Every structure is written in structure tokens, then in C-alpha cells.
Amino acid sequence: xxxxxxxxxxxxxxxxxxxxxxxxxxxxxxxxxxxxxxxxxxxxxxxxxxxxxxxxxxxxxxxxxxxxxxxxxxxxxxxxxxxxxxxxxxxxxxxxxxxxxxxxxxxxxxxxxxxxxxxxxxxxxxxxxxxxxxxxxxxxxxxxxxxxxxxxxxxxxxxxxxxxxxxxxxxxxxxxxxxxxxxxxxxxxxxxxxxxxxxxxxxxxxxxxxxxxxxxxxxxxxxxxxxxxxxxxxxxxxxxxxxxxxxxxxxxxxxxxxxxxxxxxxxxxxxxxxxxxxxxxxxxxxxxxxxxxxxxxxxxxxxxxxxxxxxxxxxxxxxxxxxxxxxxxxxxxxxxxxxxxxxxxxxxxxxxxxxxxxxxxxxxxxxxxxxxxxxxxxxxxxxxxxxxxxxxxxxxxxxxxxxxxxxxxxxxxxxxxxxxxxxxxxxxxxxxxxxxxxxxxxxxxxxxxxxxxxxxxxxxxxxxxxxxxxxxxxxxxxxxxxxxxxxxxxxxxxxxxxxxxxxxxxxxxxxxxxxxxxxxxxxxxxx
Amino acid sequence: xxxxxxxxxxxxxxxxxxxxxxxxxxxxxxxxxxxxxxxxxxxxxxxxxxxxxxxxxxxxxxxxxxxxxxxxxxxxxxxxxxxxxxxxxxxxxx
Numbered sequence: 001x002x003x004x005x006x007x008x009x010x011x012x013x014x015x016x017x018x019x020x021x022x023x024x025x026x027x028x029x030x031x032x033x034x035x036x037x038x039x040x041x042x043x044x045x046x047x048x049x050x051x052x053x054x055x056x057x058x059x060x061x062x063x064x065x066x067x068x069x070x071x072x073x074x075x076x077x078x079x080x081x082x083x084x085x086x087x088x089x090x091x092x093x094x095x096x097x098x099x100x101x102x103x104x105x106x107x108x109x110x111x112x113x114x115x116x117x118x119x120x121x122x123x124x125x126x127x128x129x130x131x132x133x134x135x136x137x138x139x140x141x142x143x144x145x146x147x148x149x150x151x152x153x154x155x156x157x158x159x160x161x162x163x164x165x166x167x168x169x170x171x172x173x174x175x176x177x178x179x180x181x182x183x184x185x186x187x188x189x190x191x192x193x194x195x196x197x198x199x200x201x202x203x204x205x206x207x208x209x210x211x212x213x214x215x216x217x218x219x220x221x222x223x224x225x226x227x228x229x230x231x232x233x234x235x236x237x238x239x240x241x242x243x244x245x246x247x248x249x250x251x252x253x254x255x256x257x258x259x260x261x262x263x264x265x266x267x268x269x270x271x272x273x274x275x276x277x278x279x280x281x282x283x284x285x286x287x288x289x290x291x292x293x294x295x296x297x298x299x300x301x302x303x304x305x306x307x308x309x310x311x312x313x314x315x316x317x318x319x320x321x322x323x324x325x326x327x328x329x330x331x332x333x334x335x336x337x338x339x340x341x342x343x344x345x346x347x348x349x350x351x352x353x354x355x356x357x358x359x360x361x362x363x364x365x366x367x368x369x370x371x372x373x374x375x376x377x378x379x380x381x382x383x384x385x386x387x388x389x390x391x392x393x394x395x396x397x398x399x400x401x402x403x404x405x406x407x408x409x410x411x412x413x414x415x416x417x418x419x420x421x422x423x424x425x426x427x428x429x430x431x432x433x434x435x436x437x438x439x440x441x442x443x444x445x446x447x448x449x450x451x452x453x454x455x456x457x458x459x460x461x462x463x464x465x466x467x468x469x470x471x472x473x474x475x476x477x478x479x480x481x482x483x484x485x486x487x488x489x490x491x492x493x494x495x496x497x498x499x500x501x502x503x504x505x506x507x508x509x510x511x512x513x514x515x516x517x518x519x520x521x522x523x524x525x526x527x
Numbered sequence: 528x529x530x531x532x533x534x535x536x537x538x539x540x541x542x543x544x545x546x547x548x549x550x551x552x553x554x555x556x557x558x559x560x561x562x563x564x565x566x567x568x569x570x571x572x573x574x575x576x577x578x579x580x581x582x583x584x585x586x587x588x589x590x591x592x593x594x595x596x597x598x599x600x601x602x603x604x605x606x607x608x609x610x611x612x613x614x615x616x617x618x619x620x621x
Contacts (some may be wrong), residue, residue, distance in 0.1 A: 068589060071587075072539065072573060072587055075541060075573045075577045079577030390537065
């Protein structure tokens with residue numbers, strides 16, 4: 001398969017015609033088999049880009065006598081190569097020769113000569129061989145060829161099989177030594193590196209709104225960074241999908257392309273359900289801005305999902321990718337496998353400057369929300385946590401921003417309300433001892449309103465009292481002042497009377513003195 | 528022994544190598560000895576006609592192909608072992 005792709009790609013994309021020499025299938029079978037991958041061998045053959053040659057050996061027909069060599073194979077190959085000017089050669093399971101020809105010593109010598117010959121003719125050759133019990137190939141072929149050895153195998157883990165590829169050796173090249181899962185898909189073989197080598201993706205300073213105005217407000221007023229990854233986690237029924245849908249809707253509204261991977265609902269179901277909260281996705285689907293890929297997570301292995309996403313992203317070029325929910329991908333899978341896979345997905349998407357939103361289901365119940373995040377939270381730039389608060393006989397949705405890299409974000413809990421008209425965030429009641437949501441919040445608010453009215457009334461009353469008291473005091477003051485005035489008048493009168501008396505006495509004394517001719521100076525008093 | 532031409536043989540060789548020449552000589556000798564008058568030999572040099580190699584599924588050289596009588600039989604090598612050639616051609620029962 002790999003060999004076929006090598007050849008076909010060579011012929012169609014690099015202008016290097018190739019020869020496919022098969023020892024197992026015949027040309028018609030091979031043509032039929034690879035047609036499912038979109039390779040039209042007949043057409044390529046007609047265009048002189050490809051030669052298919054089926055080498056058939058039937059041991060029962062063959063009798064050996066004396067010396068021989070494989071010159072015939074050389075001539076056939078040489079002829080095929082010459083007829084189209086081939087640059088690439090594939091020998092599919094050349095080891096079939098070993099079962100056809102009894103003299104292995106000759107065969108080995110001839111094969112070595114063949115590989116030498118291929119090199120001398122500057123042909124790139126892919127030789128396939130079956131894996132042996134002990135050695136890499138059943139007949140130890142790699143000893144001769146082996147400029148580059150690629151090992152493919154298939155493993156089944158938890159009922160899901162994954163094909164893997166490993167570059168065992170590659171002379172003169174620094175190659176990755178890890179095992180890479182690969183997939184044979186509609187576009188041929190896709191291989192994804194396990195981890196990206198560097199963290200060198202661009203960081204955009206542009207912000208894009210989430211579609212929920214109040215949420216943008218919480219995220220520093222502008223929403224999330226373009227190309228960042230957002231995790232929305234929550235227990236069942238907290239509205240994760242709704243947030244995701246709104247996010248997708250907002251992006252479509254801006255005329256951007258959105259790819260939605262749904263692992264729980266079918267696309268029709270999503271469109272219907274989101275319609276019920278006022279998010280109309282259908283027009284976007286029709287316009288081609290929104291693509292929904294729905295599949296069961298158990299359909300493929302994790303790798304296949306990843307490859308599928310790669311393919312879809314490469315084909316659609318979205319600017320926003322939504323995965324709902326990412327936690328389903330980890331179903332029945334090894335946690336140690338999930339994290340690197342997601343890391344690769346995130347790396348890949350980040351490198352493409354794609355904003356991603358993942359939803360993640362956390363188990364309901366008492367555990368802390370930080371648990372069961374598949375260990376992906378550290379990979380995320382922004383983490384929104386949706387929580388059900390059960391209180392007062394009802395459940396209410398709340399949302400808060402657990403983290404958001406590179407921006408000042410609100411640390412407050414908001415109540416999250418889903419209605420016919422969409423999603424809205426409402427301030428929760430933040431009392432001294434608790435946070436209230438739902439009807440409790442409404443009741444509390446009303447209670448507060450009543451209390452305020454009462455207080456106001458009280459104040460008015462108090463003010464009135466004060467006023468009347470003031471009046472009383474003023475009256476008292478007036479009375480006292482009147483008293484004081486009366487007293488003062490009395491005092492003045494007394495003084496006046498006494499002064500008059502004294503004067504009268506003085507005068508009479510003076511008169512008497514005059515009359516008695518007394519000493520003038522001694523008797524005079526200062527007035 | 529059959530008296531008509533019943534053996535149609537084709538010998539594929541590549542050029543005038545020692546093995547090719549040995550095979551030619553051996554074949555002629557064996558046929559003259561055991562199949563006199565009943566055979567026809569066609570010698571094909573694949574270096575001159577490479578297209579013909581695919582027709583009879585030739586890999587090894589030299590190869591002797593018994594086209595008639597059916598079924599087709601192939602004998603590879605320089606035909607130096609007369610006994611085995613005869614067994615291969617079904618001229619002599621094993």
C-alpha cells in the first residue's frame with residue numbers, strides 16, 4: 001500500500017514515472033484494490049506514467065537443472081523502466097521468489113545484484129517484505145537493501161486496531177525514531193508525528209468574541225485570542241454544547257469557516273437542538289461555512305480520529321474548530337495515550353492558527369471540577385468551567401473562567417441562563433455568606449428590595465421625628481429667651497429705681513448740707 | 528515413442544553468455560539423443576526481445592519452456608543434468 005502510494009504520487013505529483021512489479025497480486029486485482037483509494041492505475045498506465053508487471057512463479061512448473069541466474073527478471077525490469085523512463089520501482093513482496101525458486105543461494109546472490117543494479121540505474125526502489133518471526137523480514141532481505149527500513153504493523157488494543165509505522169533505519173538522514181500511527185484513508189496514507197518537535201507556533205494578538213457578550217466581558221472584554229484553545233468543561237447538562245454551538249454560530253456570523261466534530265449527536269440533531277435555544281446553525285451549513293462531522297468515538301482508534309480531523313481540517317481550512325466533547329474520545333482508552341494525542345491535535349491546530357473549542361465532560365458528583373480533565377487542561381489557553389449548583393430544590397447553571405492565559409479575566413461566577421433566545425449570563429447574588437442562583441437569587445433580590453423600602457420608610461419617619469424635636473427645642477429656646485428678657489427688664493427697672501432713690505437721697509443730702517453750710521469738697525461724691 | 532512433432536520447446540537466453548551457450552548445446556544434444564524428429568526448438572534472446580519475457584513469465588535464465596505437450600513446463604538452468612531435463616520434459620518417467 002505504502003509502496004503503491006509512493007509510486008502513484010511519484011507519477012502524478014513529482015513527474016517520476018514508476019514500475020510496479022508485483023509477485024503476489026496480478027495487475028487486474030491490484031488495479032481494483034487501489035481504486036478504492038482513488039488511484040486510477042489504468043489511466044496512469046495509458047499515460048505511460050506507470051507500468052504494472054505481474055511476475056508469476058509456479059513452483060510445480062519449474063524444474064532446476066544446473067546453473068542459472070535471474071537475468072530474465074533484470075531484462076523485464078530493465079525493459080519496463082526504459083519504456084517509460086521510470087525513476088521509481090516497487091517490488092511488491094519480492095520474497096515470493098523464495099517460495100518459487102528452490103535455490104536460495106542463487107536467489108540471494110541475484111537479489112543483491114538486483115539491488116546493486118537498481119542503484120546503478122539511479123532508481124528509487126521500494127521493496128516490500130513480510131515480517132519474519134525473528135528477523136525483520138522473513139528471508140533476511142533487509143541485509144541487502146536497507147538504505148531505509150520502514151516497519152509497518154497493526155496492533156489491536158481494546159478492540160480497536162491501529163496501524164503503526166516506524167522508520168527503523170535511514171542512512172544519511174536524521175529520522176524520527178518513534179512509532180507513528182498511520183491511517184489508510186480516502187486520501188491514501190496519512191502519518192502523523194507523535195509530538196511536534198518545537199513549540200513555535202505564532203501567537204496572534206487578535207481577539208475573537210465567543211458569541212456570548214457577557215462571557216466576552218468576563219474575558220477581559222474582548223473574547224479569546226485567535227488561534228488559542230478553549231476548554232469548556234462541565235458535568236452533564238451544564239450547557240457545554242450550547243456554548244460550543246454559540247461559539248460556532250458567532251464565527252459563522254463573522255463569515256469564518258467552522259468545523260464541528262460531534263461525538264454525541266448527529267448533525268441533524270445538533271441543528272435541531274440548538275435551534276431550540278435560538279442558535280440557528282442550518283443556514284451556515286447550507287452556506288458551506290459550517291461543516292459538522294458526526295461519528296461515534298468508538299468508530300476508530302484515537303489515531304484514526306486524529307487523522308480524520310487532520311484530513312477534514314486540511315480539506316476545509318476552517319478558522320475555528322469545535323470538538324464536542326473531547327472526553328468521549330478517551331472512551332475506553334489509555335489516559336497516557338489520550339494526552340499526547342490531544343497535544344498533537346492542539347499543536348497541529350495551533351500551527352494553522354485555528355481557534356479551537358473543546359468541550360469536556362466531567363463526571364457529575366461531588367468531586368472537584370479540576371478532576372477528570374484528561375490532563376488536557378494544561379494544554380489549554382482558556383478554561384471555562386460550567387457547573388451545576390444544586391440548592392433550594394433546583395439546579396442552576398453557573399459559569400466561570402478558571403483560567404485564561406494572557407488576559408485579565410473576571411474571577412466571578414456568573415449564572416448561565418439558557419432560553420429560547422439564546423444564552424445569557426446573569427450576575428449571581430453574592431451575599432456575605434453564600435452565592436445564590438436561580439429562584440433563590442430572585443427571592444433574595446426581592447427580599448432585599450422589600451428591606452430597602454422598609455428602611456426608606458424608617459428613615460423618613462426618623463427625619464420627621466427629628467424635625468418635630470427641633471421645633472420643640474426651638475419653642476423652648478424662645479420661651480427661655482422671653483424669660484431672660486423679662487428678667488433683664490426687671491433688673492434694669494430695679495437698677496433704675498435704685499439709682500433714682502440714690503439720686504434723690506443725694507440731692508436731699510446736698511440740699512441739707514447747703515442748708516447746713518457744710519464743707520463743699522468733703523461731702524461731694526463722684527457721680 | 529511418438530513419431531510426429533510433439534515437443535515444442537522454447538529456450539530463453541540472454542545474449543551469448545557461457546550459460547546460454549551451454550544451455551543451447553545441452554538442449555540440442557539431449558533432444559537429438561532422446562527426441563530425434565519429434566521436436567522443434569525456438570531460441571529467444573531476451574536481450575534483443577525484452578518484451579517476450581513477460582509472456583512466459585520468465586525470471587531466471589536460461590529457461591527452457593515446454594509449450595507442447597500441455598501443461599507448460601519450465602526448466603531453469605543450463606540443462607547440464609540430463610536426467611533432470613528428461614524428467615522435466617516428461618520424456619522419461621521418474
